[in-house]
Amino acid sequence: MKKFLVLSLMSLLSITPAMSATAEKVIGATVGDFADLSRESLKPLLEKKGYKIRIVEFTDYVQPNIALAEGSLDLNIFQHRPYLEQFAREKGLDLRPIAEVPTAPLGIYAGKLKSLAAVKDGSTVAMPNDPTNLARALLLLADLNWISLPKKIDPFKVSPLDIVKNPKNLKIVQLEAAQIPRSLQDVDYAIINGNYVVSSGMSLTSKLAPEKSNAYINWAVVRSKDAQSDFAKAVIEALNSKEFQAYAKNKFKGYKYPSTWK
Known part of the structure; x- marks a missing residue:
């Protein structure tokens, strides 16, 4: 019996990482290019790392930040930093940008x-x-x-x-x-x-x-408390990967690309 219990505990321990890695993560993005890049490239890259990803599309600039702050989303992609900072300040939200994304200019x-x-x-x-x-x-x-x-x-x-x-x-x-x-x-x-x-x-x-300004490139954003999470780190790595860069430069010609890309 003791031997059986030990084996059972070892089995549970061995599957725990896989179970946590497959916990669903929800990414919110506005319709169009940000939803496309999330679904077509970011999602597959994150799923290769063991995450289960669901994409939710929005048609406005208000709900994605509210949903993220309230926990309905784990990440959103739709906004530039000045908008994020102003919105978060006005609404009292604790959100943080973690990685730039390709951005179609205004x-x-x-x-x-x-x-x-x-x-x-x-x-x-x-x-x-x-x-x-x-x-x-x-x-x-x-x-x-x-x-x-x-x-x-x-x-x-x-x-x-x-x-x-x-x-x-x-x-x-x-x-x-x-x-x-x-x-x-x-x-x-x-x-x-x-x-x-x-x-x-x-x-x-x-x-x-x-527009002439380069100040308005868009960002992937998380709750501040999650900025150092494994998921946030995986997102940053994916958005700066050679695979994502190749996809984006082919899909989004004429866009402004992240300053972190080489």
């Missing part, structure tokens, strides 16, 4: 007017209504010399109230970022986040002009 796209040269007095420009991406959009308009902003300003907190000159009398239409591609027939121009360009079936190469 740009201005043709609506009813098909070129930048066609801009006219009173032209309408749709742009994201969340504060960080709204600031990015306004900076893009300033780069085009369509508006003027103060020389000294926090680039992450620019709002329409900061516009000091608007010689073309542009009318700014603020919309939920995911809805902007559907607004193209109603406005003259639209400033769209790259992932929503892709998910709507548009081409990144059709943009009339890109």
